[in-house]
Amino acid sequence: MVQTGGRPLTRAALAGQRRALDDGRSVTRKELSASAREAAKALGLRPALRQVLSELVAAWGEQDWARLIVWPSNDYLVSRTGLSERAVRYALRDLVALEVVTPKDSANGKRYAIRARDGTIVDAYGFDLTPLYARRGDWAAAIQARAETRERRRRAFDALTMHRRAVEEALHALASRHPDTATADLVAVQASLAASTPDRRGTGDPEAVLEAWGELRQLVEERFYAAGCDGNSCRHIETDNGSPTEAWSKGSPGTVGAVRQIERPVAGLPPSLVVEACPVVRDLVSGDIREEHEILDAGMRLRATIGAHQSAWTEACAALGPYAAAVLVLIVAQLHDDDVASGQNRIRNPGGYFRRLVRLAEEGRYHPAAELMAMRRRRLI
Numbered sequence: 001m002v003q004t005g006g007r008p009l010t011r012a013a014l015a016g017q018r019r020a021l022d023d024g025r026s027v028t029r030k031e032l033s034a035s036a037r038e039a040a041k042a043l044g045l046r047p048a049l050r051q052v053l054s055e056l057v058a059a060w061g062e063q064d065w066a067r068l069i070v071w072p073s074n075d076y077l078v079s080r081t082g083l084s085e086r087a088v089r090y091a092l093r094d095l096v097a098l099e100v101v102t103p104k105d106s107a108n109g110k111r112y113a114i115r116a117r118d119g120t121i122v123d124a125y126g127f128d129l130t131p132l133y134a135r136r137g138d139w140a141a142a143i144q145a146r147a148e149t150r151e152r153r154r155r156a157f158d159a160l161t162m163h164r165r166a167v168e169e170a171l172h173a174l175a176s177r178h179p180d181t182a183t184a185d186l187v188a189v190q191a192s193l194a195a196s197t198p199d200r201r202g203t204g205d206p207e208a209v210l211e212a213w214g215e216l217r218q219l220v221e222e223r224f225y226a227a228g229c230d231g232n233s234c235r236h237i238e239t240d241n242g243s244p245t246e247a248w249s250k251g252s253p254g255t256v257g258a259v260r261q262i263e264r265p266v267a268g269l270p271p272s273l274v275v276e277a278c279p280v281v282r283d284l285v286s287g288d289i290r291e292e293h294e295i296l297d298a299g300m301r302l303r304a305t306i307g308a309h310q311s312a313w314t315e316a317c318a319a320l321g322p323y324a325a326a327v328l329v330l331i332v333a334q335l336h337d338d339d340v341a342s343g344q345n346r347i348r349n350p351g352g353y354f355r356r357l358v359r360l361a362e363e364g365r366y367h368p369a370a371e372l373m374a375m376r377r378r379r380l381i
Contacts, residue, residue: 012097019102019134026064027133032057035136039100042142051081052091056101056127063121068133069104071111071126092127099135102128156206160197163213170220178227186220269327269369271295277375278334292323299326302333307351312358319362327368328357334375 036057040050055077059070072080077088095101106112106125113124167190174181193212198204275281275289282289284298303313306329316325336350347353360366 010097012099013102019099019131026062027060027068028062029057029060032060032068032129032133035133035139038136038139038143039132042139042146043098043100045098048081048083048087048091049094051083052077052088053095053100053132055080056095056129057132060129061121067104068129069124069126070129071113071124073111100132102131104128153206156210157200160206160210160213163210163217164194164197166217167213167220170217170224174220174224174227178224181223181227183223186216186223189216269324269372273369273372273376274327274330277372277379278330280334280337281330295330296323296326299329303329306333306336306354307349308332308354309351312351312355315355316358319358320368324361324368325358327372328361329354331368331371331375332357 033054036053039045040053045053055072056070059072060068061070063069074085074088077083078085081088083091092101096103104125104127111124111126113121116122167186171183171186171190174183193209193216197209197213198206200206271289271292271294274295280302281295281298284301285294289295289298300313308329313325313329316328319325320328332347332350332354336347336353339345339347357366357368361368
């Protein structure tokens, strides 16, 4: 490349020269300063570039020109910024490369103003700040994009933290409650992911390991669920010794009394009665519920939600029939929902409670229809 003594031609310099103001647009120093602050945020300028850009903007005299030309010397910029002369030159070079300013060089490379005979400045050579103001839309878009990136990164780290805590709690629960369960493979995967997980204060991408942590969490929780018997090798621990048709209290004798004859319906379990007694079914089925198959579908979908294992459902279907089993699921779901809403938290294991009701109903000591009528009556009070 042949050097002519002037500034080397760059694409960024040419791009800056093509930026222009709107016709008849006059720019004040306040508006130019606002654009400089937005550019510094959008581009993440280092302090030296911010200082030099600020002094260039401060040198703007608000002339009524088509281009925003300023001509401070390097010595002036050194005295104003406290930077070395080399640091000032490097900062000007980087600002040109970022298309924030563009040079307007004179024949001898000096920066100066051209004055008329009456002393009025008619033109100048130095640096053109037109790109800084003309690209204010780019600065706003870049600032918005940076804000969205920060928010997405924050949410990813929050989700990552929840996955990590859930994995640690599940592994701790496995070690304390089910020490015979093998967890060496899960612990090894956890250690590997922890080593490759970026820090919130660092520059790493949390989304690169977020999916892996979610999969590990699912594996750990499934193993904990299986270790907790899962309804296959042992029965659920049932701590509710009171009557399922009566409200529990500390003064309850804990015996199951006979259901009053007046509460026993003679028409079975019509869907209308189920809907009136268990409003939770409306969250699963849209529109009016009039057919038994709609109740059956809702019960089958809600079975896993209350924590009832497939074996409990199979037992209920064999003892009561699929429709009555679905009604019993809805009863337990509604009782648990009401229990949580009241803040009493008496039904801590809805799946075990469902299994107990199935066995009581099979023995003839519990009647789902009577329970539905009692629940409907409580809602009408």
